[in-house]
Amino acid sequence: MHLVVPVALLAMPVSGCGEGSRGVALLPPAPSERMAISKSQPENPFVQMEGGPLARSSFAAIVGGYAIEVRDFLVGPAQKAVSVNVNGATVFEVRDGMGAVTIGDKTAAVSMGATFTVSEGEKLRIEARGGPLILRAHTFKAAP
Amino acid sequence: MNRRGAVKLLAFGALVVALPGCSCDWPAFRHNALRTAQQANNSPLADPAQVPHLAVRWTYPTTGALSAFRASPVVYKGRVFVGNRNGHLYALDANTGALLWQYPPAAAAGLWSIFTCNPSSEGIAASAAIASVNGKDAVIFGAPDQSIGSGLGDGRLFALDVETGAEIWKSPVIARLTGADEGDDSQFHEQIGYSSPLVFNDRVYVGVANHCDNPIQKGRVVAVLLSTGAIDSGFTFCSTGTCTDSTRGGGVWSSVAAGGDSVYVTTGNVNRHLPLESEPSPNRGLSMLRLDRNTGAVTWQFQPVPWALDGDPDWNATVSVQPASCGAMIVGTQKDGWTHAINLEPSGGAASKRWSFPPHATPFTAGDGTGHGDTRYMRSGAVWRDVYITLNGGLNLTSSGVTGGLRRLHAFNACAGEADRLRWLLDVPSTSGCAPGDRYCYRVGQPVVTRGMVYVGTDQGHVLAIADPSIVPAAGWRCSNPDVATANCFAAGYSLVPEPSVLANVALPDGGKIIYSEPALARGKLYVATEGGHVYMLSP
Numbered sequence: 001m002h003l004v005v006p007v008a009l010l011a012m013p014v015s016g017c018g019e020g021s022r023g024v025a026l027l028p029p030a031p032s033e034r035m036a037i038s039k040s041q042p043e044n045p046f047v048q049m050e051g052g053p054l055a056r057s058s059f060a061a062i063v064g065g066y067a068i069e070v071r072d073f074l075v076g077p078a079q080k081a082v083s084v085n086v087n088g089a090t091v092f093e094v095r096d097g098m099g100a101v102t103i104g105d106k107t108a109a110v111s112m113g114a115t116f117t118v119s120e121g122e123k124l125r126i127e128a129r130g131g132p133l134i135l136r137a138h139t140f141k142a143a144p
Numbered sequence: 145m146n147r148r149g150a151v152k153l154l155a156f157g158a159l160v161v162a163l164p165g166c167s168c169d170w171p172a173f174r175h176n177a178l179r180t181a182q183q184a185n186n187s188p189l190a191d192p193a194q195v196p197h198l199a200v201r202w203t204y205p206t207t208g209a210l211s212a213f214r215a216s217p218v219v220y221k222g223r224v225f226v227g228n229r230n231g232h233l234y235a236l237d238a239n240t241g242a243l244l245w246q247y248p249p250a251a252a253a254g255l256w257s258i259f260t261c262n263p264s265s266e267g268i269a270a271s272a273a274i275a276s277v278n279g280k281d282a283v284i285f286g287a288p289d290q291s292i293g294s295g296l297g298d299g300r301l302f303a304l305d306v307e308t309g310a311e312i313w314k315s316p317v318i319a320r321l322t323g324a325d326e327g328d329d330s331q332f333h334e335q336i337g338y339s340s341p342l343v344f345n346d347r348v349y350v351g352v353a354n355h356c357d358n359p360i361q362k363g364r365v366v367a368v369l370l371s372t373g374a375i376d377s378g379f380t381f382c383s384t385g386t387c388t389d390s391t392r393g394g395g396v397w398s399s400v401a402a403g404g405d406s407v408y409v410t411t412g413n414v415n416r417h418l419p420l421e422s423e424p425s426p427n428r429g430l431s432m433l434r435l436d437r438n439t440g441a442v443t444w445q446f447q448p449v450p451w452a453l454d455g456d457p458d459w460n461a462t463v464s465v466q467p468a469s470c471g472a473m474i475v476g477t478q479k480d481g482w483t484h485a486i487n488l489e490p491s492g493g494a495a496s497k498r499w500s501f502p503p504h505a506t507p508f509t510a511g512d513g514t515g516h517g518d519t520r521y522m523r524s525g526a527v528w529r530d531v532y533i534t535l536n537g538g539l540n541l542t543s544s545g546v547t548g549g550l551r552r553l554h555a556f557n558a559c560a561g562e563a564d565r566l567r568w569l570l571d572v573p574s575t576s577g578c579a580p581g582d583r584y585c586y587r588v589g590q591p592v593v594t595r596g597m598v599y600v601g602t603d604q605g606h607v608l609a610i611a612d613p614s615i616v617p618a619a620g621w622r623c624s625n626p627d628v629a630t631a632n633c634f635a636a637g638y639s640l641v642p643e644p645s646v647l648a649n650v651a652l653p654d655g656g657k658i659i660y661s662e663p664a665l666a667r668g669k670l671y672v673a674t675e676g677g678h679v680y681m682l683s684p
Contacts, residue, residue: 023468023469023529023530023559024529024530024557024612024614025614026557026560026564026567027567027568027614027642029640030621030641030642035620035621035640036618036621037621037622037630038619038620038621038622039620040570040571040620040622040626040643041622041629042627042629045627046627046636054628054632054635056627072543076636076637079635095513095542095543096540096543112514112542113511113512113513131637132636134542
């Protein structure tokens with residue numbers, strides 16, 4: 001009773017003009033079949049790498065004898081730990097989510113805002129925990 | 145909820161009922177004192193069968209153009225009132241667009257400041273508000289005026305008779321302008337700017353900001369008596385330190401919202417553009433605040449971006465008081481692209497956050513992977529019962545940059561759990577296209593809503609009508625993270641959300657931007673003012 005009366009009164013001035021004071025129901029989930037796909041799709045989408053994370057390249061340049069590439073990796077929470085071939089010395093930033101990274105035989109928990117480095121040739125495995133994990137990788141190597 | 149809390153909410157509700165939230169007109173910026181931007185009355189603008197026929201019915205002026213409109217129209221008893229960059233307020237016939245009067249008269253100079261730096265300081269930048277002053281219907285607005293104070297364009301409020309344009313009162317100086325030398329901190333560079341007056345009970349409240357942070361000023365909220373325009377000395381709010389000390393910052397760029405015994409306001413930056421060695425105390429900058437409506441005393445403060453991380457993410461969008469079915473909350477989007485909802489009632493004397501989107505702990509901390517700069521989320525959102533519609537940086541805000549959301553509307557379920565927070569997502573369609581990677585090429589303005597039908601302007605001069613999927617089936621489904629293609633959405637850990645249908649996309653003849661201003665929905669008609677210098681009336 002204490003809750004019902006105040007909330008009803010609060011709702012009156014903006015929804016009491018014949019529309020009723022009830023809330024708005026949640027929308028039903030996406031249908032499992034014959035679902036219309038939105039035309040709005042990302043300009044630079046993540047693409048599934050075979051046996052690895054989703055990935056996209058957002059910048060690549062060859063300058064002064066160095067090849068520099070900026071890539072994003074997305075690991076879904078349902079994926080097991082995935083291996084990533086960084087192909088060059090790489091600085092990683094965790095841009096969203098949390099998880100664990102294993103570099104060689106050392107594992108560390110990471111969360112948004114964390115940074116770590118991976119040397120060329122080191123093995124890297126990434127695991128998302130509790131939700132998607134998105135990493136940005138800045139890779140530097142000698143130009144081919 | 146304990147008995148005391150329930151009684152407080154009951155009192156709040158009773159007071160709120162007195163607000164003009166049910167008006168078939170559009171008497172204030174965001175329609176009402178709650179700033180919900182909602183027209184709850186039924187009309188053809190809410191009818192999905194009629195909305196596709198939306199078209200321009202009249203234009204003012206019919207030939208030529210005025211200077212840019214940044215203020216929005218308000219509509220009351222068959223009249224449209226809107227201020228222009230040229231410093232004149234225009235009263236138009238709502239049915240025909242005919243000019244009824246203007247203030248100052250056409251032959252007189254407009255209300256103008258000698259210190260102009262961006263649209264906020266040019267002529268009349270904020271929307272007017274309708275009130276009853278001593279039994280007479282009045283239109284109240286803020287503007288610079290060179291006839292008082294320093295003679296340079298101090299800001300003040302004006303109350304005019306809605307029928308004749310005759311002055312009822314003019315307030316004393318509210319925003320001081322004592323010089324125009326950029327960066328000179330010995331001068332006052334205050335302005336009313338984008339803050340639209342709030343008429344609430346027996347007072348009018350307005351925010352004071354500055355001219356382009358050059359230098360920044362002490363943010364303030366000023367209240368004047370509705371009956372006379374005299375400043376109410378019993379109400380004081382200053383964003384930093386005391387109202388008399390030399391600390392600066394926390395400009396009030398937004399319009400004050402109201403409900404119950406309180407008013408709600410947001411504030412700008414403190415630590416940016418100032419060579420400060422230490423944080424002022426108290427520091428009310430970059431905050432959403434609940435203030436006592438009689439005294440200005442702070443009931444609670446929500447400051448998600450602390451002083452040390454201040455990269456100029458002014459909180460300059462006006463917040464809404466959302467009387468949701470799960471309890472009242474104050475909702476708004478900060479300039480950094482984050483939307484925050486705060487419970488109306490404090491918890492233990494402090495602000496009680498209900499949710500943020502994207503989800504994140506607040507206050508933000510150094511090294512948490514977030515950034516907080518001047519990224520232009522300056523538009524207010526709209527409330528439709530439990531739904532809040534707004535611009536937002538999106539689930540890719542930290543991973544992909546913040547600007548993509550400037551042309552995207554998010555609708556949030558304010559009462560749902562985190563998994564169901566996002567109701568729908570729409571990239572507002574562009575007609576001329578954007579170059580790949582040009583994320584500033586197409587932006588949307590301030591949404592308004594009537595019974596689930598959302599209207600919004602764009603900076604390409606379009607007005608769109610967008611139907612909540614509960615009233616018109618969705619056009620399609622997309623991933624809740626805009627960077628992830630639909631096919632990969634579940635595997636990436638996100639959910640599919642509907643994309644609402646666009647029922648109308650009207651290109652206005654002048655192509656002028658509609659991003660500072662809002663459409664006004666009154667009695668089945670939509671009124672909008674553009675930066676191309678026209679006022680348009682549209683109807684289905």
